[in-house]
Amino acid sequence: MGTISAKQLKQNTGEVIRRVKSGERLTLTYRGKPIAVISPQETVEQEIVKNMRPFEEAWADIELSLEKTKPEFEGWREATAWARNRS
Numbered sequence: 001m002g003t004i005s006a007k008q009l010k011q012n013t014g015e016v017i018r019r020v021k022s023g024e025r026l027t028l029t030y031r032g033k034p035i036a037v038i039s040p041q042e043t044v045e046q047e048i049v050k051n052m053r054p055f056e057e058a059w060a061d062i063e064l065s066l067e068k069t070k071p072e073f074e075g076w077r078e079a080t081a082w083a084r085n086r087s
Contacts, residue, residue: 005029006030009028
């Protein structure tokens with residue numbers, strides 16, 4: 001991963017964009033301290049998707065949790081009455 005200063009980014013924006021489009025990740029520094037990472041968009045999206053569970057697995061967990069819990073109220077009228085009496 002390369003490093004680029006805020007000043008270099010300002011002066012060479014086109015070059016930085018070309019580098020990032022080619023797949024390079026850059027650390028942006030301001031006064032010598034790292035403040036951000038500039039990376040291609042698809043790389044960020046791929047990392048997010050890679051860390052996600054498959055939909056079927058996640059949905060099965062949700063349904064299992066719903067089956068284990070008992071509703072606090074019998075219906076919407078009871079829930080509405082409870083909410084109105086709180087104030």
